[in-house]
Amino acid sequence: MRRMTARPGNAHQARLLKLLRDGGPNSRAQLGDQVDLSRSKLAVEVDRLLQTRLVVADGLAASRGGRRSHNIRLNPELRFLGVDIGATSIDVAVTNAELETLGHLNQPMDVREGPVAVFEQVLAMAAKLRSSGLAEGFDGAGIGVPGPVRFPEGVPVAPPIMPGWDGFPVREALSQELGCPVMVDNDVNLMAMGEQHAGVARTVADFLCVKIGTGIGCGIVVGGEVYRGTTGSAGDIGHIQAVPDGRPCACGNRGCLEAHFSGAALARDAMEAAQQGLSAELASRLETGGDLSAVDVAAAAAAGDPTALELIREGGDRTGQVIAGLVSFFNPGLVVIGGGVTGLGHTLLAAIRTQVYRQSLPLATGNLPIVLGELGPAAGVIGAARLISDHLFSPA
Amino acid sequence: MRRMTARPGNAHQARLLKLLRDGGPNSRAQLGDQVDLSRSKLAVEVDRLLQTRLVVADGLAASRGGRRSHNIRLNPELRFLGVDIGATSIDVAVTNAELETLGHLNQPMDVREGPVAVFEQVLAMAAKLRSSGLAEGFDGAGIGVPGPVRFPEGVPVAPPIMPGWDGFPVREALSQELGCPVMVDNDVNLMAMGEQHAGVARTVADFLCVKIGTGIGCGIVVGGEVYRGTTGSAGDIGHIQAVPDGRPCACGNRGCLEAHFSGAALARDAMEAAQQGLSAELASRLETGGDLSAVDVAAAAAAGDPTALELIREGGDRTGQVIAGLVSFFNPGLVVIGGGVTGLGHTLLAAIRTQVYRQSLPLATGNLPIVLGELGPAAGVIGAARLISDHLFSPA
DNA sequence: CCGACTTTCTCCACTCAGAGGACAAAGACG
DNA sequence: CGTCTTTGTCCTCTGAGTGGAGAAAGTCGG
Structure with missing residues (x-):
């Protein structure tokens, strides 16, 4: 089923649509306060938007001491x-x-x-x-x-x-x-x-968003816009060398960050630890489940298992070292940590923070929040x- | 002596000024081909620019088969x-x-x-x-x-x-x-x-410019604009950790890139080598000059001194490793190497290239030139x- | 219930940016 | 010398946008 949706005809209309999207229903007067257009011009553009399917006017808002305003909103049927x-x-x-x-x-x-x-x-x-x-x-x-x-x-x-x-x-x-x-x-x-749009980075123009899941990647936002690089591979930080002559990685090199810390690497390390009898907690989970995943490590850590905690801490250190380099280079206003591994919570975050704050220069880290993503999956x-x-x- | 220079009154005029700056003298017709304005509108804006001190019309160009055009150019007296x-x-x-x-x-x-x-x-x-x-x-x-x-x-x-x-x-x-x-x-x-503006990066939108002098820094250009970061410290890569537990750095950490390779570090390493008798070439220069600098190392390397060459190669390796990480992260269309140390020339460049092409993913390096700056000082x-x-x- | 005051929205006249076409100026060329 | 080409100017028309007057619709105090 094809639905024909119009697009805005000019930059003003685009601006208005985004205001309505991010700010919810608005009166014409409220919109006028935000766009620096005369009320007459604004009315013209709003009328044109109303003629498309994109925007509707439904009902009147409560009075604020004068004539009641019309509610202008994005079409609630859009999906x-x-x-x-x-x-x-x-x-x-x-x-x-x-x-x-x-x-x-x-x-x-x-x-x-x-x-x-x-x-x-x-x-x-x-x-x-x-x-x-x-x-x-x-x-x-x-x-x-x-x-x-x-x-x-x-x-x-x-x-x-x-x-x-x-x-x-x-x-x-x-x-x-x-x-x-x-x-x-x-x-x-x-x-x-x-x-x-809806999480921790609402007010920041330049930030990094590090996602640690099966692999590791990093979203780069410059001036409010996602930066994708020359060939679209910007942010591919999983294969930055974190450990000289470290573990072999699927990419053919050794010591890549992803080979040392990621959902897959963590599961592998936990398996090894369990099989070597380093952790009763992990070993018991291995028996029940048959296979270990990052979730098991998180649970073991939550139960206080020192081996699991050490695995997380070490991974956080590696990640933090790489992020410290990126912070020096990019000087972001915020670093967001997200992805499946965020279940590891505060232990991970603390390790990352320690490394970044220790290794990057004060001017870059002085006012730099490093936080978990707010929206999860x-x-x-x-x-x-x-x-x-x-x-x-x-x-x- | 204060000189009052007008500024362009609108975006069209700004565009025209930059065309005249980067493309030299032009006729109105040539300008019209580049700015997508009607000839009448263009004439208006050019006339306004002529009324300021910024732009002058001097003389007529040779005919190209029709009426001769006026030369429009930036005021040649501006400094x-x-x-x-x-x-x-x-x-x-x-x-x-x-x-x-x-x-x-x-x-x-x-x-x-x-x-x-x-x-x-x-x-x-x-x-x-x-x-x-x-x-x-x-x-x-x-x-x-x-x-x-x-x-x-x-x-x-x-x-x-x-x-x-x-x-x-x-x-x-x-x-x-x-x-x-x-x-x-x-x-x-x-x-x-x-x-x-005038060198190797004329046609590239996203690139990095690594300057290795007394210290090490990196200019970041995103979409043709310099990116400066949240607090103005973006590109400060001299204190990225290049060697775990490496040499102590003035910043208080250990193993910073700058502590291992920079004009200052190179001079220091050369002094050590000379004093330890590792290089007759460097030692003889030490006697003549009293102090060694990066220039001496460059000269010794040019003379084929193996110790000097090794110093450069090692420094290039370190630098290349750091740049490899930045390339993975930023996916630039070009990497320019500049600064005082570029006197080290091809040895340095080869070491950097080797590391970057080996460590970064093919998608990011496949079409990535790594070159010396064209303009020098x-x-x-x-x-x-x-x-x-x-x-x-x-x-x- | 009425008048004074507010707020929202509409309508209209005016300005100005810009497009586009006609045409003048100035040269090349057969 | 007439025709063609290129450059530049002039004039008219359109449409974007402003700003002000005023209508519409409310609140609130007396």
């Missing part, structure tokens, strides 16, 4: 689809035009099964959300994939952990299937956009919705 | 002053409005003597250039200093190698003395702007002139 494809699971959410999550599904899925299988799954999840009455159709969709993307075309390029996806026309294919505009980006960039899908909404709310 | 204050020397140059260098002076000076002594020197050098007939007065000046700068105010903040400068109102003081607008920036950023002063010209050629 965006946010999709976050991780290495081991898929998140799909439906939002309204104000990017409020109306429904959210999560299913395990190995991204290595390839784009066809994955998108079958994604479409099934989208259909489920739709049939539960949350949406009749979608006006746009944002997709995050765990690897570099040639952004203008929406095509993954040379993704290390999802080889079958190289060159697959994600944007085009999904646009066909869903019958709506689609934008594709790296999952880490979407997490950054999510935290920027929702950051990706909110970021995805934000991506497509930014696109649709820009002049055609 | 900018470019000042590059290094740790151990000062460069001052005069340029015309097209940023062509008309005269260039260099004098040794220790920046630690403080702002008053340094600016006395700078003003003397400027006066010398002026009295040699190159300029009657200056329409603007750009100043580079070897440390972080609070850019909007033009004030150094917490500069490690020039403690006496903290908070000194460079912009205001020099603006008073010179009687013209002044902009201040980090010397590394100016080098990047110089190479962008002129990069800083050209960048400084570019800085002030960008400022003056923007709408007031």
Whole structure:
């Protein structure tokens, strides 16, 4: 089902749409206070927006001592689809035009099964959300994939952990299937956009968003805009050398950060520790579950297991050293830590903070918050919705 | 002597000024081809510019088969002053409005003597250039200093190698003395702007410019604009840890890149080698000169001295490792190596390239040139002139 | 219930940026 | 010398945007 959604005709309209998205319903007068246009010009642009499907006027607001104002708001029937494809699971959410999550599904899925299988799954999840009455159709969709993307075309390029996806026309294919505009980006960039839109980074122009999951990546925001680099691989910090002559990494080098600390590395280290009898706690979990994951390490740490705590602390140290270098280089106003491994919580954060504050210069760290993401697994899908909404709310 | 120079009245005029600066004299028709304005509108804006001192029309160009065109050009009498204050020397140059260098002076000076002594020197050098007939007065000046700068105010903040400068109102003081607008920036950023304007980075939007001199810094250009970070310390890579538990650094940590490779570190290592009798070449230079500097190492290396070559190679390895991390993170389209140490030439470059191409992922390095700067010591002063010209050629 | 005051929104006249076409100026060329 | 080409100027028209007058719709005190 294709829905024809208009795009704003000029920069003023785009500005107004974004104000309505981020600030909710507004009167014409309130909008006028924010856009520095005369009331007459504003009225013209609002009227044009009302003629599209994008914006509606419904009802009157309570009086504030004078004539009651009309409520101008984004069409409450608009629906965006946010999709976050991780290495081991898929998140799909439906939002309204104000990017409020109306429904959210999560299913395990190995991204290595390839784009066809994955998108079958994604479409099934989208259909489920739709049939539960949350949406009749979608006006746009944002997709995050765990690897570099040639952004203008929406095509993954040379993704290390999802080889079958190289060159697959994600944007085009999904646009066909869903019958709506689609934008594709790296999952880490979407997490950054999510935290920027609705999380801890709302007021910061330049920040880093480090996502530690199966792999490690970093979203870079410069002047409020995601920076993607020359070939779309900016933020790919998992293969920065953290330990000289360290562990061998899948990329062929030794000592990569990702080889020493990530969901996969942590599970491996925990297995080793359990098998060597270093931790009764981990060993017992190994018996019950058959396999250990980062979640088991988190649980063991929460139970006070010293081996698990040491694993986390060491990983945090490595990560912190790398981040310290990035902080010196980039001088961000905020560092956000997110991804699956955030379950490790304060132990991890403390280790990272210690390294950064110790190694980077005072001018760069003096006023630098290092915090966990606020949105957890929702950051990706909110970021995805934000991506497509930014696109649709820009002049055609 | 104060000269009143007008600023462009709108974005069109600013655009035209920059076209004339970067492209030289042009006819109205040629300008029209580049700015996507109607010829009538263009004529209006050009006329307004002609009414200011900024632009003049002189003479007619040769015919190209029809009516001869008027030459529109920036006023050839405009003069900018470019000042590059290094740790151990000062460069001052005069340029015309097209940023062509008309005269260039260099004098040794220790920046630690403080702002008053340094600016006395700078003003003397400027006066010398002026009295040699190159300029009657200056329409603007750009100043580079070897440390972080609070850019909007033009004030150094917490500069490690020039403690006496903290908070000194460079912009205001020099603006008073010179009687013209002044902009201040980090010397590394100016080098990047110089190479962008007239050097190897002319066509690249996102690149890094690593300057290895007394210290080490890195200019970051994002989308054609210098990125300065939240507190103005972006690019301060000298204190990224290059060697775990390595040499102690002035900053209090150990193993900083700058402690292992920089003009100062190289001189120190060469002294040690000479005193330990590891290199006859270096020892003989020690006798003649009394003290060794990076220049001696470069000369010894050129003469084939294995110890000197090894010092350079090792330093290049360290630097290359750090740059490899930055390349993974930032995914630039170009890396420029500059600064005093570039005298070490191909040995250094080869070591850096080896490390970067080996350690960073193919997607980031596949099409990544790593080259020496093209402008040498002129990069800083050209960048400084570019800085002030960008400022003056923007709408007031 | 009425008049004074507020706030919101609409309408209208005026200004100015900018486009586009006609045309004048000035040269090349056969 | 007439025709063609290129450059530059002039004039008219459109549409964006401003600012002010005033209508619409409310609150509040007497």
